[in-house]
Amino acid sequence: MFKIIIADDKKIIRESICEVIDWGSLGVEMSGVCKNGTEAYNLAMKIRPDIILTDIRMPGMTGLELIKKLFEKGISARCILLSAYGEFEYAREAMKYNVKHYLLKPCNEEQIMSAVSEVCSDILKDRSKGLDIESEEQRSxxxxxxxxxxxxxxxxxxxxxxxxxxxxxxxxxxxxxxxxxxxxxxxxxxxxxxxxxxxxxxxxxxxxxxxxxxxxxxxxxxxxxxxxxxxxxxxxxxxxxxxxxxxxxx
CATH class of the missing domain: 1.10.10.60 (Homeodomain-like)
Structure with a gap:
């Protein structure tokens, strides 16, 4: 299964995403829920997740800073950005780090599942080509x-x-x-x-x-x-x- 971690400074949002989504049906394992970018970074360095779902604006380390730092460390996790209207300049910056998946808040269960499914498809496609060399769970x-x-x-x-x-x-x-x-x-x-x-x-x-x-x-x-x-x-x-x-x- 693919490992995912969630980062959002709002408790109700991160807990709702964690609890409402049927992760197993997507072939995904919930591996961590973090309240800021620093927590997410430390956890990502420890478990090397396949997917990170993160808010853009968080106190301390922002979602964009998190993505940039992981990119520089060679962590190949695919990232899904949660953004509000007016934050797409941040999303544009994230393209430099190969982020292609965005969700506009407020988003519903179906939209989150669809985005995660897209990311899983991307990972599977890359693994079939032998490109995802960072993953500890690489499969042929x-x-x-x-x-x-x-x-x-x-x-x-x-x-x-x-x-x-x-x-x-x-x-x-x-x-x-x-x-x-x-x-x-x-x-x-x-x-x-x-x-x-x-x-x-x-x-x-x-x-x-x-x-x-x-x-x-x-x-x-x-x-x-x-x-x-x-x-x-x-x-x-x-x-x-x-x-x-x-x-x-x-």
């Missing part, structure tokens, strides 16, 4: 699962892509068997993995090119000619529309 995947991950990358823009489509057109294997095996090896359902990869790719495009052509972005990440559904899915994941996200980070 079977040829079958690695092939599925490669096919997802190669066919990102195909709106018909599903595990059934992959099974019938490339793997020539039983889709139920592939589904069970994918979840056993990765800890995620394929649908969650695919959605996480698509949302992550959409954010990368929005950060790099802005949100002027949502139709083109929707096509690139597999939503075909349905930019409205893409926008709905993106907002469900982040709490912001693609254009709102782009205005704050581009």
């Amino acid at each position: 995947y079977s040829d079958v699962i690695e092939k599925i991950m490669v096919l997802v990358e190669e066919n990102m823009g195909n709106s018909e892509m599903s595990l059934k489509w992959i099974a019938e057109n490339f793997m020539f294997m039983n889709v139920d068997y592939l589904s069970r095996r994918f979840q056993q090896e990765t800890g995620q359902r394929f649908s969650a993995y695919l959605n996480g990869i698509r949302m992550s790719r959409a954010k990368e495009i929005l950060i790099k090119y802005g949100g002027d052509d949502i139709f083109a972005i929707a096509e690139q990440v597999g939503y075909g000619n349905n930019p409205q559904y893409f926008s709905q899915s993106f907002k469900k994941s982040t709490g912001m529309s693609p254009r709102e996200f782009a205005k704050r980070v581009y």
